[in-house]
Amino acid sequence: MSVAETKAEKLDGWNRPPAMEPEGEGELLEIAMGPHHPSTHGVFRMDVTLDGERVMRLKPVFGYLHRNHEKIAEGAAYLASMPYTDRLDYFCSLSNNWAYALAVEKLVGQQVPERAQYIRVILAELTRIQNHAASIGFLIQEMGASGTPLMYAFRQREKIVDLFESLTGSRMMCNYMRFGGCRVDVSAAWLESARTVVAGLPAFVDEFEALLTTNEILMARCQGVGVLKADLAVNASVTGPLLRASGVNYDIRKVDRYGIYDRFKFRVPLGDHGDVYDRYMVRVLEMRESIRILEQALPAIPAGPIMDPKAKLRGFRPKPGEAYGRIEAPKGELGFYLISDGSPNPYRYRVRPPSLINLTILEDMCLGQNVADVVLIFGSVDIVLGEVDR
Amino acid sequence: MLGEGILKGMAETAKNFAGSFVSEDRLTTVEYPEQRIPTFENARVFPFLVYDGSDWAAGMRCVACQICEKECPPKCIYIEKSQDKKPDFVGKPQFYPARFDIDVSVCMSCQICVEVCPFEAIKMDTEFELATDNRFGGLLLDREELAKSNEYYHRIHPTEADEVDARLNSEKAAAEAKAKAAAQAAAAKSADAAKPSPAKPAPSTGGED
Amino acid sequence: MKSVEEIKTAIEAAVPGAGVEFVSNPSPSAQHSLRLAPDRAVEIARFLRDDPELALDFCSNVTGIDWLDKEFSEKVKVKRTVTKTIDGVEQPVEETVEETRKRVEPGYLEAVYHLYSVAKGHGPVVIRMRTGNRSDRVELPSLTPIWRGAEFQEREVFDLYGIVFKGHPDLRRLLMWDGFKDHPMRKDYVEPDDYEYEPTPHDAVLKRAQAHKAMAGK
Known part of the structure; x- marks a missing residue:
């Protein structure tokens, strides 16, 4: 009847990946990629059905790293879950801290001082840069460029991780943010070294791009591979660079304006085709935008307290109620859903893991592709198994 | 031209290869264990217990309040409170831990014990070479193994230790001043009691009586 | 964006007879939710997604909650006949006694969906559904046909809470292995030894x- 209705029908039909018809007479081959496959970044299995080289069916199998993080958190006090959030997406512990702190702050209606807001933005953007650099490095490594781009990414990441260590005491398991602020204050010397690192970042991205962006092998392998259509991406709750590479303008930093992101000028890079190359490009451009945010945030950081004076470290008991808080983590929308019943432990603690939900359409992206490209498509989703399996 | 991108990338790797011989910035790895990168002042590995003075048992700051045991997320701390009391740094009698174990195979270095400790007794160490051939007993540290002197604390976290010392000294000074004032008041009171001065009007309402 | 009450009115106008209930959230986050009757939920969800004004095309978060049986004890005054010895003679006397009575409110499982709109940039709209009880009436309609993003999350809820989503295209355990019994996120789950x-x-x-x-x- 109307256009809207046909669109709705199309959306309804998307609850399954399309069925594939085998070509030719040959038998189908079922293989298990993983759990110990070098490309799976941990323990993850894909049961792939192949017709020759073509992927006919792909079923991801999860749970090898499942430790029931949510159950552990429901048995612990609110603060005691903070170090556990570091271990979800262990590449981006500071983003995880922020998401959890944000959800709890929503639950109790806490305000965060200016200085702490700036520190959070600076750390979250540094996290985004190091995550994107490393994830591109891994993607290229899976394509066969064993090491070089990954080592360049890690060399730069090392500097950022050193910044984290000198501030929070740990390179990856930072456990830095608290409800209503941050744990330790940044010193002038730290800000100075952060400025030095940020000043070196544009040169690094330039070098990285010179190495990769116009590389013919990379283009041949990535362009037109693993295409994800925009409306399917939205319908399947895909978030982060994966969604924006499909051309959907949805960045929670812009939509929710959590923290103080409305004060900074930055653009949201969008892809055109939704293929692996676009995802690579969106990540590179996001690094550049993050550098822009850092260049604005570092000089503007005000003096003042870093903790809400009303915040309590011990004996924290939110009033009954519930809250869902979410941030734009480097991998996508990271949300925490908390229900309090007035006791020191959350009654319900739920993590919305971007890595897991972005894998919903892994099969759709891989169908009809070559088996060698599965590795590439999977790498371009950018997951961490600590977050997928929780 | 086909291959231009590859050549551009090759130029970049060549630059890095040559640069790694001259630029520290391009070669960041070191040959551990011969070479070491100094740890950061804020670095944290596993907790230790601070003691003052030279005798760890006498100078232990921990008063076995068991807050860290309760707040520890993975529950790696085990404390048994003593039966008797010993004087703490201000001279006030306090309990001490008869047993204080930290299982470092369970500890996740989150530092929450340090944050919640009201007595500045537990701090984070920077020692990371803890390999042992005994998986169970070797990684279960008792209070003697955990006790480290305040000097050691100053050596690994100088800024933080100075702050802590300043805070403790001011607390001690306040306690001493209070004790002194109390002693003086007591002395004055006993003097008053011995020699009641008729010039001083007696309080109209008997608050003390 | 429309307020939760306005959304409720819109749903009731579009889906006649939809049992929608407003659930208030006392926390400062003020994320109030709507409780849907399971039998009309798919229809309502389709309306929420396709309504041009709401356009909730993005189902961000799906999760389960386990609410155990709640026991209330209340004091009731009851009249009772008691045999008492008065003046050496046993006789029945009527007395008012306070009695503690226990009332058990049966527990249920709940599925919660957080919806956003990518097209309009608003949200969240929180919808929830309850099962009949925690043991044998644990079926809820699946919203995966409406939002594909619920696919893995509903599987996870099925796995960890045991809510059976009718109409889910591929309802298997997600995190635990296939032969596993019980549902680990339930509050009364006992860890195996x-x-x-x-x-x-x-x-x-x-x-x-x-x-x-x-x-x-x-």
Whole structure:
């Protein structure tokens, strides 16, 4: 009847990946990629059905790293879950801290001082840069460029991780943010070294791009591979660079304006085709935008307290109620859903893991592709198994 | 031209290869264990217990309040409170831990014990070479193994230790001043009691009586 | 964006007879939610997605909650006939006695969906559904046909809470293995006694480890 209705029908039909018809007479081959496959970044299995080289069916199998993080958190006090959030997406512990702190702050209606807001933005953007650099490095490594781009990414990441260590005491398991602020204050010397690192970042991205962006092998392998259509991406709750590479303008930093992101000028890079190359490009451009945010945030950081004076470290008991808080983590929308019943432990603690939900359409992206490209498509989703399996 | 991108990338790797011989910035790895990168002042590995003075048992700051045991997320701390009391740094009698174990195979270095400790007794160490051939007993540290002197604390976290010392000294000074004032008041009171001065009007309402 | 009450009115106008209930959230986040009757939920969800004004095309978060049986004890005044000895003679006397009565509100499982709109940039709209009880009436309609993003999350809820989503295209366990019994996120879940010995020399862990070792020795 109307256009809207046909669109709705199309959306309804998307609850399954399309069925594939085998070509030719040959038998189908079922293989298990993983759990110990070098490309799976941990323990993850894909049961792939192949017709020759073509992927006919792909079923991801999860749970090898499942430790029931949510159950552990429901048995612990609110603060005691903070170090556990570091271990979800262990590449981006500071983003995880922020998401959890944000959800709890929503639950109790806490305000965060200016200085702490700036520190959070600076750390979250540094996290985004190091995550994107490393994830591109891994993607290229899976394509066969064993090491070089990954080592360049890690060399730069090392500097950022050193910044984290000198501030929070740990390179990856930072456990830095608290409800209503941050744990330790940044010193002038730290800000100075952060400025030095940020000043070196544009040169690094330039070098990285010179190495990769116009590389013919990379283009041949990535362009037109693993295409994800925009409306399917939205319908399947895909978030982060994966969604924006499909051309959907949805960045929670812009939509929710959590923290103080409305004060900074930055653009949201969008892809055109939704293929692996676009995802690579969106990540590179996001690094550049993050550098822009850092260049604005570092000089503007005000003096003042870093903790809400009303915040309590011990004996924290939110009033009954519930809250869902979410941030734009480097991998996508990271949300925490908390229900309090007035006791020191959350009654319900739920993590919305971007890595897991972005894998919903892994099969759709891989169908009809070559088996060698599965590795590439999977790498371009950018997951961490600590977050997928929780 | 086909291959231009590859050549551009090759130029970049060549630059890095040559640069790694001259630029520290391009070669960041070191040959551990011969070479070491100094740890950061804020670095944290596993907790230790601070003691003052030279005798760890006498100078232990921990008063076995068991807050860290309760707040520890993975529950790696085990404390048994003593039966008797010993004087703490201000001279006030306090309990001490008869047993204080930290299982470092369970500890996740989150530092929450340090944050919640009201007595500045537990701090984070920077020692990371803890390999042992005994998986169970070797990684279960008792209070003697955990006790480290305040000097050691100053050596690994100088800024933080100075702050802590300043805070403790001011607390001690306040306690001493209070004790002194109390002693003086007591002395004055006993003097008053011995020699009641008729010039001083007696309080109209008997608050003390 | 429309307020939750306005959305409720819109749903009732579009889906006649939809049992939608407003659930208030007392926390400062003020994320109030709508409780849908399971039998009309798919219809309502389709309306929420396709309505041009709401356009909730993005189902961000799906999760389960386990609400145990709630026991209330209340004091009731009851009249009772008691036999008492008055003046040496036993006779029935009527007395008012306070009695504590226990009332049990049956528990249920709940599925919660957080919806956003990518097209309009608003949200969240929180919808929830309840099962009949926690044991045998645990079926809810699946919203995966409306939002594909619910696919893995509903599987996870099925796995960890045991809510059976009718109409889900591929309802299998997600995180636990296929032969696993029970649902670990339920509040009354009892951990199996099959873990490795932990060196921690104290606590319940040690007691259970010792018990386990003793059992294993027999």
